[in-house]
Amino acid sequence: MEEATRIACMCHANPDGDALGSMLGISLLLRDRFPEKVILSLCKDPAPPSFSYLRDVREIQHEYTPQFGDLFISLDSGDAKQTGFLESHPQLFDATKAKEAGIMTMKIDHHITGEKFAEMNFVDTEAASSCEIVVDIADSLNFTITAPIASCLLTGIYTDTGSMMHSNTSERVYRTAARLFRAGADQETIIKQVFRTSKVSTLRLWGRTLEKISLSEEGGAVSAITAGDFRATGADFSELAGAIDYVNSIPGMRFSLILSERNGKVKGSLRTLRDDVDVAAMAKK
Secondary structure (H helix, E strand, O other): OOOOOOEEEEEEEOOOHHHHHHHHHHHHHHHHHHHOOOOEEEEOOOOOOOOOOOOOOOHOOOOOOOOOEEEEEOOOOHHHOHHHHOOOOOOOOHHHHHHHHHOOEEEEEOOOOOOOOOOEEEEEOOOOHHHHHHHHHHHHHOOOOHHHHHHHHHHHHHHOOOOOOOOOOOOOHHHHHHHHHOOOHHHHHEEEEEEEEOOOHHHHHHHHHHHHHHHHHOEEEEEEEHHHHHHOOOOOOHHHHOHOOOOOOOOOOEOOOOOOOEEEEEEEEEEEEOOOHHHHHHHHH
């Protein structure tokens, strides 16, 4: 970080709370520590309106031209293709080629199925969110976590644990959340904006999702949303986030799955409340 002439922090496309929280959180940490450096926040897609309270969310850029001397940090992106920049900048996701181009690369992630494509990989699959790892890095480097930074990082913890209701809510999660509360995280705003504020289009989309649930012989609760459903409800892709938790609440189900049609492709979102079901293996298959 000290050696870099410029630092670019990038999260995955179609960003969720952990992607935005970890990217903006570390960007703010770096701006405070290195005010003389240019610090970029990058994402292929705009942030959903529900995250408008995050500091510097309007400063996110959607294009990036790598330069010699850059430090490129990938946040919450298990696979390179999730960033949306793999085709345009493949050298960023090949540690050898990046080094040849004079670019240092770092990855911060918690997904168990992720690729270690960077020169420095801070991958902790025991963490519930990438924001947890950013907190650990900040504390180990004696970076100061201010209130706006704490709000960014707590956002990712809340969204990736389903507001502390998912099975990945560990003792470590509570300790990290307490650490961020002490730093001034605005819990009230996070809960209101992320979990208690919904647009009419979102509710209509979720209504269609719940209406279409079918139960499979394998013990799965499955729903499918078509491009027509998005058009009819006026909802964009990001508004489907959160619906999976309601599908997953059906008693006796082994897992839940939502399929959604997006620009000619189909995205699958999986959840389970059981320890004997490996949804990561299902997703990989």
